[in-house]
Amino acid sequence: MTTASDVSAGRVLVVGGYGAVGQVVTEALSAWFPGRVVPAGRDEARARRLGGVRVDLNDPAGFAKVLDELGDVAVVVFCVEPPDAGPARLCLERRIHLVDVGADHRLLGAVAGLDGLAARAGAAAVLSVGLAPGLTNLLALRAHEEVGGAERIDLTVLLGTGERHGDDAVRWTVAGLSEPFTARPRRIELPGYGTRTAHHFPFSDQHTLRHTLGVVEATTRLCLDSRPLTAALFALRRTGLVRQQSLLTSAFTRVHIGGEGFAVRADAERDGRRASWALTGHGQSRVSGLVAAHASRTLLAGRVRPGIHHIEQIPELADLPERLASDGIAVRRLVNGARR
Incomplete structure (x- = not known):
């Protein structure tokens, strides 16, 4: 798994990487970090056509297996809504940073409750990412x-x-x-x-x-x-x-x-x-994807302290507009x- 010291060299797993928002995230990050972006989603054929892998966030064991098999994932971007905070936990406990494009306040609140876990693991999550x-x-x-x-x-x-x-x-x-x-x-x-x-x-x-x-x-x-x-x-x-x-x-x-x-x-x-x-x-979808891509780039640069943050709590993103x-x-x- 990726450690804090080698985060800048790790890969980015974009879950929902071929969707309306995810495709923008995948393309933007691929331009900045060639060869380091892995699109993923439930449709295995579509994911593999883009050089990605199959991921279903409703299957925690399967998602954990993908993270472990890839081995060098530094950041995961959720461009689809997970069923609960379980997928976020799986990332953070592996010291993998997270960007969540979700907009459900209940789910965001549940992920925010993982702040202590993230801080102890040395991982960071950026929430409220989009338009x-x-x-x-x-x-x-x-x-x-x-x-x-x-x-x-x-x-x-x-x-x-x-x-x-x-x-x-x-x-x-x-x-x-x-x-x-x-x-x-x-x-x-x-x-x-x-x-x-x-x-x-x-x-x-x-x-x-x-x-x-x-x-x-x-x-x-x-x-x-x-x-x-x-x-x-x-x-x-x-x-x-x-x-x-x-x-x-x-x-x-x-x-x-x-x-x-x-x-x-x-x-x-x-x-x-x-x-x-x-x-x-x-x-709207394109701009949401660009915001998520910039948040991911900031995480890869090591500019976000461990813990759970909403976008307005990241000073480096204040001039994003x-x-x-x-x-x-x-x-x-x-x-x-x-x-x-």
């Missing part, structure tokens, strides 16, 4: 620091409905619609999209930021680039029909009526002081950040 959570966390950090420690943070995410997302992402979105919601809709200005109505949605940021930044209140909201689809979707939530998750998941995989752009905005407030940051780009400018990301501080 939301991910870049949203980094914008929240900027706004938080600008007001001198926010009492309240509001995050708004606009997603394009024209992009073809992976099955896990679609299922997660539909499942989120069926969760209880408490915050009111909010009218908010989003660069390039005008004023939109965003609705409370359970992105994991609203849970993690309360711990990582010490924020009293954090709320996350969602809207789509299609105004009619946004209105219809959240009207369904009010009727309770979103509980028909299998039907909605099937429908979402077939609906591609919008574009591939996205926008996120972070608003922080304390004692009347307000700060707002926004970010826009194209291709600017580093992604060549990939079409535009980040800006909003001068008039007053809430509507």
